[in-house]
Amino acid sequence: MSLLVLGANSLIAQAAASHFAAEGEEIIFCGRKQDEPEKYANDFAIRYKCKTSAEYIDALDYLSHKKFIEEVFTKTPQIDYVLIVFGYLGTQETAQNNFNEAHRIIDTNYTGVVSVCELLAAEFESVKKGNITVISSVAGDRGRQSNYMYGSAKGGLSVYLSGLRNRLYKSGVNVLTIKPGFVNTPMTYGMPLPKLLVSSPETIGKIIYRAMKKRKSIVYAPFFWWWIMKIITSIPEFIFKKLKL
Numbered sequence: 436m437s438l439l440v441l442g443a444n445s446l447i448a449q450a451a452a453s454h455f456a457a458e459g460e461e462i463i464f465c466g467r468k469q470d471e472p473e474k475y476a477n478d479f480a481i482r483y484k485c486k487t488s489a490e491y492i493d494a495l496d497y498l499s500h501k502k503f504i505e506e507v508f509t510k511t512p513q514i515d516y517v518l519i520v521f522g523y524l525g526t527q528e529t530a531q532n533n534f535n536e537a538h539r540i541i542d543t544n545y546t547g548v549v550s551v552c553e554l555l556a557a558e559f560e561s562v563k564k565g566n567i568t569v570i571s572s573v574a575g576d577r578g579r580q581s582n583y584m585y586g587s588a589k590g591g592l593s594v595y596l597s598g599l600r601n602r603l604y605k606s607g608v609n610v611l612t613i614k615p616g617f618v619n620t621p622m623t624y625g626m627p628l629p630k631l632l633v634s635s636p637e638t639i640g641k642i643i644y645r646a647m648k649k650r651k652s653i654v655y656a657p658f659f660w661w662w663i664m665k666i667i668t669s670i671p672e673f674i675f676k677k678l679k680l
């Protein structure tokens with residue numbers, strides 16, 4: 436069995452992949468920056484003595500995705516698990532004033548992921564097996580003024596994954612949506628977040644690994660975010676719109 440990681444540079448992705456590597460599974464690290472996928476592939480090969488390789492993918496280069504997926508599956512036909520981690524938080528204020536930033540947020544978190552997922556769906560559907568796991572976010576459960584550009588892309592992504600799960604169920608292909616809360620990674624560096632609600636990438640990686648192995652559908656990471664979002668989504672809009680969130 437093999438794990439394909441799209442977004443190798445993420446600490447969350449590396450933490451999740453470490454559990455597969457510890458079991459001796461082959462890991463294919465994919466990212467967009469020169470030499471970085473190789474760096475993780477070499478590191479994991481030494482640390483876990485598992486088979487690894489490195490490939491390049493840019494979430495925004497849609498035209499390259501078909502060739503990328505075809506080549507990866509030709510080289511490693513036994514890929515069973517795919518973890519898609521592409522994400523870009525961006526800056527809400529910039530996105531409001533410059534559509535280029537909004538475009539990048541929407542395309543990295545939604546369009547680029549959908550482009551890859553459709554190709555993976557066709558690949559796995561034809562062999563009637565496989566697992567597609569995508570990191571969305573609790574930010575997609577309700578729009579807030581502080582990050583609605585990112586939140587709406589993640590919200591759209593969660594809805595897309597729900598439909599894809601529904602489509603692929605009959606083919607035996609599992610689609611897993613991960614919704615993390617705050618995680619201590621470069622994405623949140625320097626943000627004034629409530630410490631009690633911030634998780635480590637290792638904690639989230641372990642939750643993702645377990646959910647993948649159990650073929651879950653939607654997982655809040657950690658689970659207490661399910662309760663927090665239940666409360667947040669139940670606030671009536673006439674009150675919610677007045678809150679400074």
Ligand SMILES: NC(=O)c1ccc[n+]([C@@H]2O[C@H](COP(=O)([O-])OP(=O)(O)OC[C@H]3O[C@@H](n4cnc5c(N)ncnc54)[C@H](OP(=O)(O)O)[C@@H]3O)[C@@H](O)[C@H]2O)c1
Pocket residue numbers: 442443444445446447448466467468492493494495520521522523524543570571572573614615616617618619620621622623
């Ligand atoms: N940190 C949090 O609090 C939090 C909360 C909820 C959800 N999430 C989600 O968790 C996932 C991982 O985020 P993270 O916290 O680990 O942050 P991160 O370190 O910024 O990871 C984001 C990943 O996406 C990749 N990426 C961005 N644009 C790309 C592109 N055009 N093509 C290919 N790869 C691209 C990055 O690669 P480069 O390093 O090469 O840019 C990096 O590997 C993201 O989907 C994020 O939205 C994070």
